[in-house]
Amino acid sequence: MAVTSLSDINALGKVAEAMIEQLGKISAEPNRLVRLYLTPEHRRAADQVAAWMRDAGLGVSEDALGTVRGRLDGGNGKRLLIGSHIDTVINAGKYDGTFGVVAGILAAGHFARAGKKLPFGIDVLAFGDEEGSRFATTLSSSVAVAGIFEDSRLTKVDRNGVSLANALIAYGKQLKDIPAAAYRRDEVGAYVEVHIEQGPVLEAYDQPLGVVTGIIGQAYFDIVLRGVAGHAGTVPMDLRRDALAGAAEIVGIVERFAAAQKDMLVATVGNLAVQPNASNVIPSQVLFTLDLRAADNDVRNDLADWFETEAGAIAARRNLEIAITSTRDTATTPCDPRLQDMLAGAITGVGGNALRLGSGAGHDGQAMAKLCPIGMLFVRCKGGISHNPAEYASPHDMGIAVAALIGFIENYDAQAFG
Numbered sequence: 417m418a419v420t421s422l423s424d425i426n427a428l429g430k431v432a433e434a435m436i437e438q439l440g441k442i443s444a445e446p447n448r449l450v451r452l453y454l455t456p457e458h459r460r461a462a463d464q465v466a467a468w469m470r471d472a473g474l475g476v477s478e479d480a481l482g483t484v485r486g487r488l489d490g491g492n493g494k495r496l497l498i499g500s501h502i503d504t505v506i507n508a509g510k511y512d513g514t515f516g517v518v519a520g521i522l523a524a525g526h527f528a529r530a531g532k533k534l535p536f537g538i539d540v541l542a543f544g545d546e547e548g549s550r551f552a553t554t555l556s557s558s559v560a561v562a563g564i565f566e567d568s569r570l571t572k573v574d575r576n577g578v579s580l581a582n583a584l585i586a587y588g589k590q591l592k593d594i595p596a597a598a599y600r601r602d603e604v605g606a607y608v609e610v611h612i613e614q615g616p617v618l619e620a621y622d623q624p625l626g627v628v629t630g631i632i633g634q635a636y637f638d639i640v641l642r643g644v645a646g647h648a649g650t651v652p653m654d655l656r657r658d659a660l661a662g663a664a665e666i667v668g669i670v671e672r673f674a675a676a677q678k679d680m681l682v683a684t685v686g687n688l689a690v691q692p693n694a695s696n697v698i699p700s701q702v703l704f705t706l707d708l709r710a711a712d713n714d715v716r717n718d719l720a721d722w723f724e725t726e727a728g729a730i731a732a733r734r735n736l737e738i739a740i741t742s743t744r745d746t747a748t749t750p751c752d753p754r755l756q757d758m759l760a761g762a763i764t765g766v767g768g769n770a771l772r773l774g775s776g777a778g779h780d781g782q783a784m785a786k787l788c789p790i791g792m793l794f795v796r797c798k799g800g801i802s803h804n805p806a807e808y809a810s811p812h813d814m815g816i817a818v819a820a821l822i823g824f825i826e827n828y829d830a831q832a833f834g
């Protein structure tokens with residue numbers, strides 16, 4: 417039942433591309449892709465996904481958070497969940513999330529058509545809230561599936577003041593059904609997601625597929641540096657308390673330190689606000705952000721400590737006040753080593769090298785890891801570009817990815833996750 421012939425792989429890639437084109441047309445705006453959670457576009461996309469699932473021979477249902485589920489019955493083994501998301505960022509590419517849902521449907525459909533019962537059932541999940549582009553919250557749909565939904569999410573509002581609770585009701589859902597969206601831990605073996613890489617590593621190594629080792633943790637900080645405003649012409653350099661010059665020094669050491677690390681570690685200052693922001697006034701205050709991500713929790717925590725010490729020392733030397741506030745901290749989510757090996761075997765089975773790499777972006781797997789072991793397969797995307805209309809994965813690479821997922825399912829050892 418494995419798919420190894422080139423013609424089969426090409427056929428799968430062509431079908432995947434046609435499905436992605438079709439879903440890519442479902443948008444709130446005619447000239448760019450915008451498909452936010454619980455909007456009419458989300459409804460249309462969910463209906464399309466449900467129709468594909470039915471055509472593939474899966475039993476379709478939808479839970480209280482709008483996650484579409486396609487069910488393939490099997491033997492007594494714990495269920496294998498395969499999913500990704502169908503919401504998008506604003507001005508999105510067509511492949512992010514969508515391809516994982518398409519790959520799951522095509523792979524499960526392959527076994528449904530073959531008519532041979534697998535020793536375990538499969539559920540293909542199309543989540544609706546991965547990007548967090550509508551509400552100030554992400555992963556609501558996968559969090560509910562994982563059984564860790566907290567009601568405090570329901571009061572989060574979108575930019576029009578509509579709460580998640582009211583948006584769910586308008587979408588035809590009942591809040592009392594949310595707990596029923598959760599799987600029981602004893603019915604699920606593992607969760608696997610196929611996703612475009614959204615980065616340049618696979619392309620650089622000339623590989624269509626890679627095994628994800630983990631979804632890297634993230635720490636965010638707001639930093640305020642305060643000095644004293646002054647006349648740009650009259651205050652001598654040695655008497656200045658220039659908040660922007662201090663911020664610049666801090667940005668510089670962060671970049672140099674992160675670049676010198678061997679571990680997967682990235683640090684970004686992406687937002688900086690200067691006051692009074694006038695060309696002839698010494699800056700009195702700078703507010704900036706720091707986004708730290710590392711594959712390892714200890715590395716991230718050490719870096720955060722290092723940053724507080726070093727930034728504090730720079731501020732003290734420059735006679736500036738500094739306040740550092742941690743605004744969010746998300747732990748690294750490791751991918752299960754057994755699933756990594758099984759996915760690597762599946763990649764080798766379709767002729768790939770099974771490169772292992774971390775995920776710098778967040779994914780539904782972060783929520784699903786609270787329910788069961790998770791694994792992820794990355795697919796090469798052109799130039800590493802994502803969250804952009806130029807996002808592209810070739811039909812060939814998508815075909816190979818579906819073939820690898822089919823091979824993975826075929827060799828998946830449900831007993832190992834009993």
Ligand SMILES: [Zn+2]
Pocket residue numbers: 501512513546611
């Ligand atoms: Zn995504």
